[in-house]
Amino acid sequence: MSRPIVFGEISGIPEGHWFENRKEMMPSSFHRQWGSGIDGNAKEGVSAIVLSGGYEDDEDNGEEIIYTGAGGNDQNTRKQIEDQSWSNRGNAGLLKSQNEGLPIRVVRGYTHKSDYSPKTGYTYAGLYSVVDSWEEIGKSGFKICRFKLLYIGDNPTSKTPEEIELKVSSEATKRKAGVVVRIIRDTKMAHEIKKLYNFKCQVCQFELPTKMGSYAEGAHIKPLGKPHNGHDSSDNLLCLCPNHHVMFDKGSFSIKDNLELIGAVSGSLFTAPAHKLNTENLKYHRESHGYY
Numbered sequence: 001m002s003r004p005i006v007f008g009e010i011s012g013i014p015e016g017h018w019f020e021n022r023k024e025m026m027p028s029s030f031h032r033q034w035g036s037g038i039d040g041n042a043k044e045g046v047s048a049i050v051l052s053g054g055y056e057d058d059e060d061n062g063e064e065i066i067y068t069g070a071g072g073n074d075q076n077t078r079k080q081i082e083d084q085s086w087s088n089r090g091n092a093g094l095l096k097s098q099n100e101g102l103p104i105r106v107v108r109g110y111t112h113k114s115d116y117s118p119k120t121g122y123t124y125a126g127l128y129s130v131v132d133s134w135e136e137i138g139k140s141g142f143k144i145c146r147f148k149l150l151y152i153g154d155n156p157t158s159k160t161p162e163e164i165e166l167k168v169s170s171e172a173t174k175r176k177a178g179v180v181v182r183i184i185r186d187t188k189m190a191h192e193i194k195k196l197y198n199f200k201c202q203v204c205q206f207e208l209p210t211k212m213g214s215y216a217e218g219a220h221i222k223p224l225g226k227p228h229n230g231h232d233s234s235d236n237l238l239c240l241c242p243n244h245h246v247m248f249d250k251g252s253f254s255i256k257d258n259l260e261l262i263g264a265v266s267g268s269l270f271t272a273p274a275h276k277l278n279t280e281n282l283k284y285h286r287e288s289h290g291y292y
Helices: 090-102 186-195 242-249 277-287
Strands: 038-041 045-051 064-068 103-111 122-137 144-152 174-176 182-184 208-210 214-215 219-221 237-240 254-255 261-263
Touching: 038 090, 045 064, 090 122, 090 144, 090 277, 103 144, 122 277, 186 237, 219 242, 237 242, 237 277, 254 277
Parallel strands: 045 103
Antiparallel strands: 038 045, 064 144, 103 122, 122 144, 174 182, 208 214, 219 237, 254 261
């Protein structure tokens, strides 16, 4: 494609801008694809997506979008007829955007079934960030790649990212602002699990020293908040070093019911006698990341 990919805002096209058709978006590189809803690739990432009602599993809640990736649809009936794949260039690009915190321009089309969609044409909804990805079986019975996007622009219309996320304690939620809004939680239960393991990672047994003492992170097996709805309970928590926490959240490895590690990490998960894990949560993590 001759037009370069452009991330972030584009001069002269403010949030709320209306396009009569897809062709109007192309000259500025706002959205360079005529027929595809995803503008991007695995090498550079995704700069824009169009919500046009093409996938029955999409969920549009304003500042939170649960987006179905590309592939597997019949071009005539628009029904899912086969599994989606993470190797699809659009899906792989969305994963790269998630990993690197790249902003994504979201456009809503008139055929997209949402209270936020225009009656005609297309409207620019603003910048969003991919904060989660997983796979599941869709309404038509085929595997679909799913992405959670949160609004990161300056004009929220209903809920902020903090209000969208499930509140798990009475402690104030910390917010780091940048290209990506990252919610950082420090719950009482997570702290207790970290203390149980003396802040040593349950995967590598490494204890990370800092000026203020040892550091570890509480990792939820089944994620909190919509659409996963995991619980902040000891049977859904692990004590992990930052590296293995990121790898676990992104599905680089998972855990069998017998605590064997599978994927990019081998061996067995270390567990204290008093720490029992919910095998249904382990199964959910495996299936979310394709470990069947």
